[in-house]
Amino acid sequence: MFKKDLPTAPKQKLKSSVQRSLRNSLLATYPLLTPYIDEIMPKKGSLESMKLPDRNTLYVLDSVPLFYQQDGSDLLPHLKLVHRFPQAFPSIRIDRGAIRFVLSGATLMAPGLTSKGGRLPVDGAKPLEEGKEMEQGIVEDGRWSRELAKGEPVVIMAEGKEEACAVGILVAGTDEVKAKGKGPVVEDAHFLGDGLWYLNA
Amino acid sequence: MADTEQPEAPVELQSRNVIYCGVCTLPPEYCEYGGTVKKCQEWLEKHQPAMYERIWSPEALEAAASSLSIDAQKRAAKDAQKKAAKAEAAEQKQATKLATSVVTIKRIERNKKKFVTAVIGLEAFGLDLKKVAKDFGKKFATGSSVTKLPSGGEEIVVQGDVSDELEEFILEKYKDVPEDNIELVDDKKKK
Numbered sequence: 001m002f003k004k005d006l007p008t009a010p011k012q013k014l015k016s017s018v019q020r021s022l023r024n025s026l027l028a029t030y031p032l033l034t035p036y037i038d039e040i041m042p043k044k045g046s047l048e049s050m051k052l053p054d055r056n057t058l059y060v061l062d063s064v065p066l067f068y069q070q071d072g073s074d075l076l077p078h079l080k081l082v083h084r085f086p087q088a089f090p091s092i093r094i095d096r097g098a099i100r101f102v103l104s105g106a107t108l109m110a111p112g113l114t115s116k117g118g119r120l121p122v123d124g125a126k127p128l129e130e131g132k133e134m135e136q137g138i139v140e141d142g143r144w145s146r147e148l149a150k151g152e153p154v155v156i157m158a159e160g161k162e163e164a165c166a167v168g169i170l171v172a173g174t175d176e177v178k179a180k181g182k183g184p185v186v187e188d189a190h191f192l193g194d195g196l197w198y199l200n201a
Numbered sequence: 202m203a204d205t206e207q208p209e210a211p212v213e214l215q216s217r218n219v220i221y222c223g224v225c226t227l228p229p230e231y232c233e234y235g236g237t238v239k240k241c242q243e244w245l246e247k248h249q250p251a252m253y254e255r256i257w258s259p260e261a262l263e264a265a266a267s268s269l270s271i272d273a274q275k276r277a278a279k280d281a282q283k284k285a286a287k288a289e290a291a292e293q294k295q296a297t298k299l300a301t302s303v304v305t306i307k308r309i310e311r312n313k314k315k316f317v318t319a320v321i322g323l324e325a326f327g328l329d330l331k332k333v334a335k336d337f338g339k340k341f342a343t344g345s346s347v348t349k350l351p352s353g354g355e356e357i358v359v360q361g362d363v364s365d366e367l368e369e370f371i372l373e374k375y376k377d378v379p380e381d382n383i384e385l386v387d388d389k390k391k392k
Contacts, residue, residue: 036216039216080219083217083219083228084216084217084218084219085216085217086217097273097277099231099234100234100277100280100281103231103234160264161228161230161231162228162230163219163228163230163231165231192227192228192231192234193225193226193227193231193234193235197226197227198226
């Protein structure tokens with residue numbers, strides 16, 4: 001999404017009511033962030049928003065980018081935030097061969113996940129159940145404990161690396177990826193070294 | 202008596218502090234994809250020797266290589282080479298651009314005895330025109346603004362004839378700008 005370098009736009013301070021609703025929608029999307037929310041968004045902090053090309057909005061707190069959002073869709077974390085709280089976001093892992101393609105902005109394809117080095121959620125895992133949002137996490141070997149559905153935001157880790165390398169929205173559910181084993185999985189991701197990464201907020 | 206039993210408030214900083222490479226700004230383990238691998242390695246060795254040891258030790262590299270097929274390795278190596286060459290070319294281009302771009306300071310006659318001074322071309326040196334204009338205004342205690350040129354691009358217009366002082370000020374404050382690249386022009390009103 002941000003393959004090109006982004007121009008820095010003026011920042012706007014957000015009203016506290018907007019901040020509050022943002023906080024709520026953040027927790028709704030990422031229930032696992034609940035313990036950390038005060039650290040991410042202190043109640044007193046003044047959140048700012050920055051308009052980016054393609055109707056994207058970036059939320060910035062004290063010059064630290066936190067989240068971005070395209071046109072009313074789910075909030076997606078900036079990678080620097082993911083690096084700070086890696087355990088709070090659902091993740092999948094790609095094999096080593098796929099890293100360099102993802103880091104040059106390619107669409108993530110299923111074989112990068114189904115191969116030996118890739119990690120999809122545990123086999124036979126259940127989809128998200130109502131009221132059990134807090135009972136998810138990485139179980140064994142980098143596998144998430146539940147199936148992720150189409151349209152969910154996901155963090156992409158990489159084989160042999162500790163830090164996440166991309167963030168995006170699934171265009172295919174993880175169960176579907178397992179069954180089919182081909183086709184695109186994450187399109188238009190925010191990856192290490194893209195325009196958003198280098199943006200000076 | 203001071204209450205010593207008071208439990209200390211647990212100041213738990215829960216976020217991880219991630220180290221980023223000082224050269225390419227990626228997490229060091231991803232430096233190999235950045236295109237400036239050599240420089241990144243040097244930086245890491247100097248600033249984070251422990252991490253350098255972990256990422257670039259022969260054993261680690263071997264483990265990394267063994268997980269890829271030989272074919273894929275070759276392709277990756279070729280890719281990395283291409284990227285490095287690209288980064289280098291871009292750097293060189295930037296350098297030549299810096300060396301050839303000229304800053305023009307123009308004294309424009311407004312009204313017989315009144316002048317304004319226009320500065321064109323500062324943006325080539327990676328300066329933020331708005332901020333620079335503010336600095337000029339502060340220095341000379343005059344109005345100073347960024348105006349769009351009809352030919353595209355932007356210039357800084359400072360009120361009053363300050364062309365000589367302006368040249369000195371630029372040289373002193375923005376060391377990136379070489380003296381030979383500053384040009385003074387006098388723009389008289391025709392007729």
